[in-house]
Each structure stands twice: as structure tokens, then as C-alpha cells.
Amino acid sequence: MSTPRGYCRGRGHCGPIVLLSVGALLLLLSPSSVGHASAFSGGARAATGGSSRPALLATQSRTRPSSFRLAAADETTASDDVNKSGGFGEKAPPSAPPAPSTTASSPSTAAAAAAATAESDLTSRLLAEAREIGECAALLFGHVTKPDGAASADGIVALCDDLDAVPSVRSPDRDELMTTTKIDLRSRAIRAARYEALNKLMRRDYDAYVATASFLSPSRIPRDELPNVQDVPYPDLPEATSAAAAAAAGESEEGQPLVADCALDSKSFDDSPLDKLLLGIFRDLVTKNTGGVSSPKAGIEGLLEQGRTYMTQPGQTAEAQHAMVKNTLGGLMTPVLPPFYRIFMGGIVPQLGTDLDGKQFGPWFYAPWLTSVVTPTFFGFLVGPSRPNTRKDGQWGGLVVEKCKFLQESGCKGLCLHQCKLPAQEFFKEELGLDLTVSPNFVTQECQWSFGEVPLSPEEDPSFPTGCLVGCESRKAMASAYASGSGERPAVSCL
Secondary structure, three states, rough: OOOOOOOOHHHHHHHHHHHHHHHHHHHHHHHHHHHHHHHHHHHHHHHHOOOOOHHHHHHHHHHHOOHHHHEEEHOOOOOOOHHHHOOOOOOOOOOOOOOOOOOOOHHHHHHHHHHHHHHHHHHHHHHHHHHHHHHHHHHHHHOOOOOHHHOOOOHHHHHHHHHHHHHHHHHHHHHOOOHHOOOOOHHHHHHHHHHHHHHHHHHOOOHHHHHHHHHOOOOOOHHHOOOOOOOOOOOOOOOOOHHHHOOOOOOOOOOOEEEEEOOOOOOOOOOHHHHHHHHHHHHHHHHOOOOOOOOOOOHHHHHHHHHHHHHHHHHHEEHHHHHHHHHHHHHHOOHHHHHHHHHHHEEEOOOOOOOOOEEEEOOOOHHHHHHHHHHHHHHHHHOOOOEEOOOOOEEEEEEEEEOHHHHHHHOOHHHHHHHHHHHHHHHHHHOOOOOEEEEOOOOOOOOOEEOOOOOOOOOOOOOOOEEEEEOOHHOOOHHHHHHOOOOOOOOOOOO
């Protein structure tokens, strides 16, 4: 049986020859090698008349082993086939385009694509963030720079409408935002712009501000987002706080009209460790400055009992109570803080042996605002939670007590007047060099502190009612103690 052409007789050389043949064929058929092979074969045919490669292979076959001759014969056959199809020197017919790959991309390619996509998403998000920040800044800046005369009720209503529309307008783009969405930047910017517009309206026309705030709060504007609430009616007050109820309360034992008690629910106060510490120090100072008046009760109740006992002592005067409270406040602030405050807040020249000693160049412009920011931390033990706001004139330096702890727990207008309002006003003016107006609201038990505002006397202040509270325990105690006419009745009143 004759061996077919190209059959490998020597099995030891079969594997390498097959691999070489297949590799050569693949090399020739690969797109990258077609150009090189054509250029090489064209040059060879030009030099030998187109028959150099078979002759060369025939020459080499005589000098090589049989296995190499077989490989050469196979290559000669492949060369003949190539020549029949156009030769090495001629351009091969165009091959069909490679079929699309059905295998998965390599891990490195997939990772690169994912990184590019993530980078593109991050860029888009950062651009959206920057655009949102720019729009919100422009909105707020536009309202801050407007003159006071441009503020109007219609503009404030429009801002309320814009705020109500924020969730629906921004909802399609919220996924494109990151930090600005988490902190609700647009809503904050609109609220700040509305606050500024209300403030400008209050500076321009206080009555218009009160009318606008009364109409929009609390349905459109929460009460705690108003710049000032002194003359803005409290929402949904119980009927018992009406003028008719106050008139029905009758008169005190001295023939003065009685003021209706606050009908709002009492608030519970959670004292912080700092509040407890300051209250303890304050009570010790009260005991010292009252000549030993103390109380076994704990907390604010014990302090109020101390104050009531001192106020109802025979022959007590309002001036003595004011002095006691001012000395207590001075001791609480330590000997260091008042001189520091007088210089850097009140603008008062210290005693340096010059002609300017004691002269006041202040208070400095920042003193009312900075005082309103610091005060809530250190007076919470006495009045409860409070927050900075603006004064009635629209200037910074206000502070509103949400529900006065001292007034709620005492229920006494006399204690409020002579052991809080008046001595606090005198202390800030005389010792610290800064005017202060304390305006309690006996209907809601809110209290407005306005630093830098010159106070009116209680007799001149139309917002300060005349008469004692209906449920005042101090009035009842004095009426009982001095019913027989024995002893010198305290020369104090609730006005």
C-alpha cells in the first residue's frame, strides 16, 4: 500500500511537522501577515521569473533528511495552490469579515469599562452639585442684597409657594444630586431668603410685618421660623386666654385687675449636667445674698421658694430684690468675665490711670448678636430652651425663650418683674455696658430678650399688663400672712 503524499512515516517527527505546517498556514492566512508575505513573494518572483521558490525547495530537499523533504513537498504543494490562486505576488482576494466574538471580555477590559462609567457618573454628579449650589447661592444673595423697600407680603407668599414646590420640581433630578439633596440645600436657601424678606419688611413697616406673619403662620410659616414673635398671635390659643376670660377673673385683694393665667400646657424641662451645675451655684449665691434664705426643695422649685420667701419678708422692697439678683448674677459670671465683657463687648475703657478711664465707645456692633448666641447655653438653667432671633427693629441681637421655666413654675408676675426682668436689664446696662429689654408674654409664657435695645419702664410699656396673675401663689401667701394687719407689708407690687 503506497503512502499518501505528505504522510509522515517517522512518527517521532509527526507532531512538530504538523504544528509547523499549521502554524505556517495560519501565519499566511492572518491579516497582519498578508502584506508582508505579498511584498516578499513579489520581490522573489521578480528576481527569478516567478519560479524561484519551487526550485529552491527542490534543491533543499536533496540535502535534507526525508522528513524535511516531506515537509518541503507539502510546502511546494501549498505554493502551487497559492500560484494557482494568483501567486504570492498578486493581491489575495478579500477575506470575509471576522465573525463577532461570542466570548466574554477579559476581566481587565470589563474593569476598565466600569471605571470609565463610574468616572463619567461622578463627573455628572459633581456638575449637578455645583449647579445646584450656584443656583441656591444666587437665590439667597439676591434677597440679601435687595433694599428694605423691596420687601412685600406678595414676595413672601411667592417664596412660600416656591418652598412648597421644591419636592415636586426637584424630584426627577434628586438621584443626580448627592450632598445637596441630603442636606436639602434648596429648601434651606428658600427658608433663609424668606426669613430675610420678613426681616426687611419688619424694618420697613412693623405693622405690615405683624399682619403678614399673623396671616401666614403657622399654616405656611412655622412660628419658630419667624424673625420675631412678640406681637404675632399664638395659634389655637384656648378660650380661657381671651380678654373676656381675663375680665371675668375679677380683681385682687388690693382692687387691682387680675391677669388670666397661661392656658397652654406646662412643659417639662430636661436639665443638662451644665444646667444642674449652674443652678446649684446660683442657689448657693442666692442663699448668701439673701442672708441665709434657703429651701429643702430641689431644682427650680427650691430656687423659686427661696425667691418667694425673700420677696414676702416684712418691709421688703423692689430695690433690695434687684440688688440681690444683680449680686448673684455678678457672682455667677465670676470676677473675670464682667471686666472682659465691658472691654470687648461694651467698649468701656478700663481703669488705666488716663483721662479716658471708664469712657464708653461701644457697645461694639457685634455685641448684641454675639451675646444672643452665647446666652442660651448659660441661662437655660433659669429660663429653659431659647434661640437667637431678631429684635422688633429688625436688627440682630434678639433671643426668644420658647416657654420660660421661671415664669411657668412660679406663676408669679411679681417674681418675674423684680427677680428677673428688671434686675437683668439693670445688670447688663450697669455692669456690662449693653442695653437689654426683657419682654415676657404672660399669655404664652414666651419671653423676648432684645440685647442693645433701650428698655421702657413697666409703667410705660404697653405690652406689660397691669395686675397680678390669677393663680399667683405669692399674692395668696402675702394675703394670708398680712390679713390681720400685723407686720409691715412688703412694698412690692406686680404693677
